[in-house]
Amino acid sequence: MRILIVDDNPTSLQSLSVVLSDLGHDPAPFADPVRALEEALRTHYPLIITDIRMPRMDGITLLRKLKSTPHTETCDVVLITGHGDMETAVGALRHGAYDYLNKPINARELAAVVERSAEHQALLLENRDLRQNLDLRVREVADTLHRDLEEARTCLRQVFGIGSVVSESPATEQVMNDARMFHNDPSVPVLIEGETGTGKEIIARLIHFGEAGSMHPFVAINCAAIPHELFESELFGHEAGAYTGSRAGGSAGKLELAAEGTLFLDEVAEMPLSLQPKLLRVLEDRTYYRVGGLRKRDFRARVICAANRDLEELVERGLFRRDLYHRLKVGHLVIPPLRERREDIPALARLFLTRQAERKRKQFTSVSPQAMDILLRQPWPGNVRELENTIERAVLIHDAPTLRPEHLTFLTERQSAYSCAGVPKKLPLDLENLELPEAPLDLEALTTAIVQKALDRFEGNKSKAAAYLGISRFALHRRLQK
Structure with missing residues (x-):
């Protein structure tokens, strides 16, 4: 074990180095505590043995600096005490000192302290490894749970639509x-x-x-x-x-x-x-x-x-x-209704096409521009459900990488049967000869007036007024809310 020794007395420093070497350790002797602190910050020493009374920096100050630095806070610090330093050494134990040795130092006591420190450092190293392994395992489990949770949420969204x-x-x-x-x-x-x-x-x-x-x-x-x-x-x-x-x-x-x-x-x-x-x-x-x-x-x-x-x-x-x-x-x-938010049709059509192709194991992956134009021109009285059923029928009958107009012939054949949102085929107003006034028009006020006239005509019956105006009850409801 590498051991840093700090003592301004050359004889004591030499004696400690010889004993520790004989015990099979690797001592690093320093007479100057300032240089010893610099060395401890550069190289990790599990055990530091230091005298208390020294010039430039006493052993208690060295202990505090070592324990307040992340690089050296886990090292064991053993203090060498003289007769008058006993009270100081006992107080230092409360500040993190591992142990103390009385002068003159007994070789057996020194060996016992060093052996206990070696066991302590081995336990610290084992705990650190266990903690790192535990942290790694916790992160792995957390990542796995997070992935499983995301998969569960994805399945949840798919199952419930x-x-x-x-x-x-x-x-x-x-x-x-x-x-x-x-x-x-x-x-x-x-x-x-x-x-x-x-x-x-x-x-x-x-x-x-x-x-x-x-x-x-x-x-x-x-x-x-x-x-x-x-x-x-x-x-x-x-x-x-x-x-x-x-x-x-x-x-x-x-x-x-x-x-x-x-x-x-x-x-x-x-x-x-x-x-x-x-x-x-x-x-x-x-x-x-x-x-x-x-x-x-x-x-x-x-x-x-x-x-x-x-x-x-x-x-x-x-x-x-x-x-x-x-x-x-x-x-x-x-x-x-879908006819009032046609911007949603392309994305919905692609979503339903992908879903039905997976379920029926067909090749469809895209919708051609011509087929999309047919879908966009439909009135969709059955709304999103009708669009989904239409895509499902096309996928059931045909199989190709791209949905094309010929796959939607059943849709174009019935298009003439629909009356788009209830709008009459021939408008009662003569729009070709309609003359606008010179003054600017308030389109919002004009629309409101038309809606009010329709309501008056049908005595407040919103369903009849909406049918007359060619809009849904809910579109009329939103207009009234405005």
Whole structure:
């Protein structure tokens, strides 16, 4: 073991060097403590033996400098003490000294101290290696877990269709931004409105899972698919014997199954009117009872609702409760139809083509400009769902590296059957002879006036006014909000 010896007494320095050499160690003697400190900073010495009383720098000062420097803080420092230095040496032990030797130095005591120091240094080295190996292993495990988590999140998005959200258009980007915002506050109920096939459930899943993913359940109910007489039991669950035909042991409802996740009520406009006050009470009190139950249960899930009918119009007609409508609308999203965000069509088409080609093991990897032009010119009354079904049909029938117009002949043959967004083939206005005034036009005011005239014509019926104007109910709704 390399041992640094510091003593201004040449005789003592020589004696220590000889004894340590005889013990099989490699001593480095220094009479000047300043030079000894410089040497210790250059070369690692596991053990440093130093006298206390020395000119230029005493042993206590040398000890403090060694212990305050990262390069030398782990070395063992043994102090050589005279009779008057005993109290100082004992105090130095509290500041990091390894041990002390009394003058005159006994060879056996010196050998014992050196041996203990060697064992101590060996333990420090072993601990350092173990710590480094542990840190390395922890980093490896952490990296592996991070990769597994990212793969799990990717699979999660693919399984639940979150990857189908494409935001090329500003309108879709705004919907996605709002969805991410709602994800951060599970206490806020969210109402998603949009035509059939616009991707309302995908947005609901995006609100639930967020970007990072969630391990909490996502429980979906299609309100239009449940018989009215079974709706309450399906939603709230029931106790044993609650009604004729109920399960013997009772059953948990969707409120209970959602736990701390999300309850998604699709086509919420079809919920029985008699059940709507009970849902409102759940949202207000965050508690509920099973059918036939006496024990109050806590409700902790987020509530997201979707509607393809104009809920506001249903409220005006008395077909949906106004108080529930406003409670569900705390968080509100309106997904525009695909014909109003055609910028999304190319990215969606490529996404669906890649997905269907992988599932059906076909060659398709791209869409030709001519085929894309056909897709862009379609009215897509079925929205994103219709686009996906169209791509799936083309991939099912054909197989080629690129989707071309001849693969979409079934689409072009039926194009004439569509009336794009309800626009009449011949406009009632004579646009060719239309004269504009000299003064600048306020297009926004003119549009607002036309919308108001249409509403007046149909006595406030938004569905009829939207059909007359050739736009969707939700486009009309956004116009009215402006």
